[in-house]
Amino acid sequence: MKPSENMALEPSLTREAYWGDAFYAREREAIFFGQWFCAGRSEGLESPGAYRVLDVAGESVVVVRGEDRLHGHLNFCRHRGSRLLCGEGQLRGSIRCPYHGWAYAPDGRLVASPFVPDSAVPGESRRLHAVAVAQWAGFLFVRVAPLGVDGGDESLEAQLGPIAERVARYPLDRLRIARTIRYEVAANWKVMLENYNECYHCAGIHPELCRLVPDFKRHGGADLDWERGIAHRDGAWTFTANGTSARAPFATLNDDEKTRHKGELIYPNLLLSLAAEHVAAFTLWPHAPDSTTIVCDFLFDPAEIAKPEFDPRDAVEFWDLVNRQDWAICESVQAGMSSRAFRYGYYAPMEDASLDIRRYLARVMKAPNG
Numbered sequence: 248m249k250p251s252e253n254m255a256l257e258p259s260l261t262r263e264a265y266w267g268d269a270f271y272a273r274e275r276e277a278i279f280f281g282q283w284f285c286a287g288r289s290e291g292l293e294s295p296g297a298y299r300v301l302d303v304a305g306e307s308v309v310v311v312r313g314e315d316r317l318h319g320h321l322n323f324c325r326h327r328g329s330r331l332l333c334g335e336g337q338l339r340g341s342i343r344c345p346y347h348g349w350a351y352a353p354d355g356r357l358v359a360s361p362f363v364p365d366s367a368v369p370g371e372s373r374r375l376h377a378v379a380v381a382q383w384a385g386f387l388f389v390r391v392a393p394l395g396v397d398g399g400d401e402s403l404e405a406q407l408g409p410i411a412e413r414v415a416r417y418p419l420d421r422l423r424i425a426r427t428i429r430y431e432v433a434a435n436w437k438v439m440l441e442n443y444n445e446c447y448h449c450a451g452i453h454p455e456l457c458r459l460v461p462d463f464k465r466h467g468g469a470d471l472d473w474e475r476g477i478a479h480r481d482g483a484w485t486f487t488a489n490g491t492s493a494r495a496p497f498a499t500l501n502d503d504e505k506t507r508h509k510g511e512l513i514y515p516n517l518l519l520s521l522a523a524e525h526v527a528a529f530t531l532w533p534h535a536p537d538s539t540t541i542v543c544d545f546l547f548d549p550a551e552i553a554k555p556e557f558d559p560r561d562a563v564e565f566w567d568l569v570n571r572q573d574w575a576i577c578e579s580v581q582a583g584m585s586s587r588a589f590r591y592g593y594y595a596p597m598e599d600a601s602l603d604i605r606r607y608l609a610r611v612m613k614a615p616n617g
Contacts (some may be wrong), residue, residue, distance in 0.1 A: 249263075251560040254570045256591075256593035256594065256595060256596075257593060257602060258591050258594075259591050259592040259594055259601075259605075260591065260594060260604070260605060260608070261590060261591045262584055262589050262590060262591065264282065264421070264435075264437065264608075265327060265435040265437065265536065265537075265581065265584050266435070266537065266584060266585060267536065268536060269368060270536070271533075271535065271536045274533075275304045275305070276277075276392070276610065277611050277612045278515045278611055278612070279303055279304035279391070279516075279533065280299050280303070280304070280306065280390075280391040280392045280516065281390070281391075281392045281611065282387060282390065282401075282406065282514070282515050282611060283379075283381065283388040283390050283403045283406050284303055284304075284389055284391070284515065284516060285386055285387070285388055285513065285516050286299075286301050286303070286308075286310070286386075286387045286388065286389050286530070286546065287386070287387060287516035287528075287530050287542060287587065288385055288387065288424055288544055288546075289382055289385060289386065289387040290319075290385070290423065290424060291335065292310065292311075292312050292317060292387070292531070293430065294312060294337070295312050295313060295314050295352030295353070296311070296312060296337050296338035296339075296340075296353065297311070297312045297335075297336075297337055297338075297590065298311040298312070298332060298335060298336060298337070298342075299311075299335040300308065300322060300332050300333055300334060300335065301407050303389060303532075304532075304533055305533070305534070306321065306391050307321070307322035307323070307330065308320070308321060308322060308378050308389055308391065309321075309322045309331065309342070309375075310327075310329055310378075310380055310387065310389065311333050311338065311342070311353045312353065312359065313353040313354050313608075314353075316380075317382070317387075318353055318354050318355060318377075318380065319352040319377065319379060319380040319389050320342075320351075320355050320374065320376060320377060320378055321323055321373035321376040321378060321391075323347065323358065323376075324344040324347075324349055325347070325349070325372040325373075325375065326344065326347055326349045326360070326372075327346055327347065329344050329345060329346040329347075329512055330346055331343075331345075331351075338353065340450060340457060341353075341358055341359070342375075343359075347361065348361045349361070351374075351375055355374045355375035355377060356373065356374055357372070357373040357374060365530075377393070378390065379390055380418075381402075381403040381513045383403055383404075383407065383411065384411070384414070384419035384420050385419050385420045385421070385422060385546075385590070386401055386419075386517065386528070389468065390523075395582075401532065404483055407513065408514055410596060413474070413509075413511065414502050414509070414511060414519065415503070415522065416497075416499045416501060416504060417521055417526065418497055418499055418548070419526065419546070420543065421548070421549065421551055422546035422547060422548060422549070423547065423549045424545065424546060425545050425546070425547045425552055425557075425559045426544075426545045426557075426559050426563050426564070426572070427542060427544050427545070428542075428543045428545075428567060429540060429541070429542050429543075430540070430541040430542075430543070430570065430571075430574055431538075431539075431540055432539050432540070432541055432574045432578060433536075433537055433538060433578045433582075434537060434539060434574070434577040434578050434580065434581035435533075435536055435537060435539070435581055436515075436516065436531050436533040436539045437540065437604055438577045438580050438581055439531060439542060439573070439574075439577050440512060440514075440518075440531070440604055441598075441601045441604055442573055442576070442577055442580075443510070443512055443518050443529075443573075444512055444598075444600040444601045444603060444604070445468060445597065445598040445600055445601045446463045446464075446467075446468025446471060446597075447467045447468050447595055447597050447598050448468075448576065449463040449464055449468050450463070450467070450468070452572050452576050453569055453572055453573075454571070455488070455565070455568060455569070456569050458480065459480060459483055459486070459488075459490050460475050460477055460478070460479055460480070460508060461480055462478060463477070464478065466597065467595070468597055469596070469597035470597075475503055475507065475510045475512060475571075476503050476504060476507025476508055477507055477508045477509075478506065478507050479506065479507070479508065480517070484496075484505065484506045484523055485508075485522045485523045485524055485525070485562075486508060486520070486522040486525070486527070486562060486565060486566065486569065487561040487562050487565050488561065488564070488565045488572050489561075492524055492561060492562070493556070494525070494547070494548075494551045494557075495524060495551070496523035496524050497523065497524060497546075497547040497548065500523060504521075504523065505521065505523045507522070508521070508522060509521040512603075514607050515529075515531075515607075516531040516532070517529070517530055517553055518530075518531075520566075522562070524547070524548070524551070525545060525546060525547050525559070525562050526545075526546040527543060527544075527545055527546075527547060528543070528544045528545075529541055529542070529543050529564050530542045530544075537581055541570075541574070543566065543570060545559055545562060545563050545566070547559060575617035
């Protein structure tokens with residue numbers, strides 16, 4: 248399908264949405280705190296006492312494994328506000344404050360307040376502030392805002408919507424990380440999501456990718472059938488430089504999925520690129536209007552990882568090339584939008600999927616266009 252020359256361009260979000268401190272502050276509350284935020288894979292949190300500290304848009308969160316399940320807490324002591332933990336590791340029984348030794352069970356209950364009788368501690372301060380925790384397909388999600396605040400009654404399943412069904416045949420829950428690359432990108436988190444959601448840019452930015460997937464450059468990347476998946480060139484079936492791999496496709500896939508590429512954008516901050524024998528999972532960690540960390544985890548079947556000859560570089564190096572091309576152009580977009588003359592841009596007809604971010608913001612925020 249060739250886009251009609253008579254089709255009108257749609258206005259993008261305004262400059263304020265990409266550069267404004269006030270807009271970013273509203274996003275922190277309504278999206279990064281108010282929605283289920285993907286915190287990467289849950290690997291390493293299987294044993295009781297295992298913990299990980301997360302920076303969710305400036306709020307420090309502890310996720311810790313109790314005897315029965317994962318618990319989430321804001322990372323400060325109820326006594327004087329000291330940070331409790333950093334990094335990741337294994338608890339020695341309890342979460343102990345380094346300042347005055349107050350201690351909390353993994354579920355957040357105060358279990359020790361040295362030289363202070365329990366009766367002297369106000370009831371509302373005998374527990375750490377809770378953060379909701381959920382898991383899906385091997386991914387960890389947290390929700391900082393308390394239930395009932397900013398639409399906090401929405402379940403993770405409701406937020407995922409039909410995505411879980413669309414990727415059901417990929418064995419995401421059993422895949423393991425074989426390699427991780429972190430990128431520091433000087434661009435707004437929404438610029439990366441909009442870029443991920445269209446292929447109008449692919450012909451000019453990704454020549455290697457378009458040789459592997461010619462449909463990405465045809466008609467400006469219009470009319471891509473993401474529901475079925477995007478076909479590779481003849482003889483290719485996965486995301487590597489030559490389009491093949493010695494690794495076996497996931498056994499649970501259907502025939503299309505064993506030869507086609509799929510992608511999913513899971514708002515607000517998880518991108519999944521699904522190949523026949525590996526998955527690239529991107530989590531975006533916003534820090535400021537123009538600063539985002541992107542963590543790219545490369546996931547493989549543990550049976551393949553266990554093989555002596557296992558080597559993920561064919562997928563990792565190809566993805567790293569494509570990623571760096573994307574992040575460079577996203578930084579260019581961010582820099583251009585800093586001009587005082589920039590008010591808003593436009594979405595071309597083949598960028599229709601990018602309009603989703605406007606609809607998403609309209610649903611979770613007030614006055615999303617700044």
